[in-house]
Amino acid sequence: MGRPSREQAEAALAEVSGRVDVRRVEAAHLPVLSPLRPVLPGLRRGQVVQVDGVGALAYALMAGASAAGSWCAVVGVPEFGVPSAAAMGCEPERLLLVDEPGERWVDAVAVLLEAVDVVLVRPPARPPSPVVRRLAAVARTSGSCLLVAGEWEGAMTRVRVASSLWTGLGAGHGHLRGRRVNVVAQGRGAAGGRPRSVWVWLPGPDGSVSPADLVSVGDVDSGVA
Secondary structure, eight states: OOOOOHHHHHHHHHHHHTTTTOOOOOOSEEOOOGGGTTTOSOEETTOEEEESSSSHHHHHHHHHHHHTTOOEEEESOTTOOHHHHHHHTOOGGGEEEESOOGGGHHHHHHHHHTTSSEEEEOOSSOOOHHHHHHHHHHHHHHTOEEEEESOOTTOSEEEEEEEEEEEEEOSSOEEEEEEEEEEEEEEOGGGOSSOEEEEEETTOTTSOOEEOSSOOBSSOOTTOO
């Protein structure tokens, strides 16, 4: 896909700016899906959460807040799978998509952080420190949660898939039915502590997120981060 024109970027930002009346749901924390609560009890308002890529885990982290009534936004992810996210609990009617923000992705994220509860962004490159500080400050003052797919300096929480196994395939035949994954989360500072992990279906046979038939682990070896 070619680089978006300046006109396309301006139009995307104008669309976002014109929808800042989609106010947030007032609560101290934003909920997460129950299968993920052993590692992440909730999304703390004003925090930055780093997630390992745009995919099922990122969708699942948004789903709890979306299902509870929050508006969410996705920036810089043109391949975002709305049907997959909806199967996990995201409400498409409360989802804003800015597929190709171009060079103005920082402005688009800043506007959205002041308008909705959760913003998922995939930066086009590793952001410089001034950009990190600016967006972290906007999230903190607006009370939103910023989910970043990729490296983010100073993220208070990092969530990733440590291992996964697709089920449903036999000896060269069958259909993929679900993926059982080990989700690991670790915080910094006041949210610190040893990594925690839990096994979940991400997704299960019906596309949703549910506990897997494996033992949850409270504390895992520090080598798993």
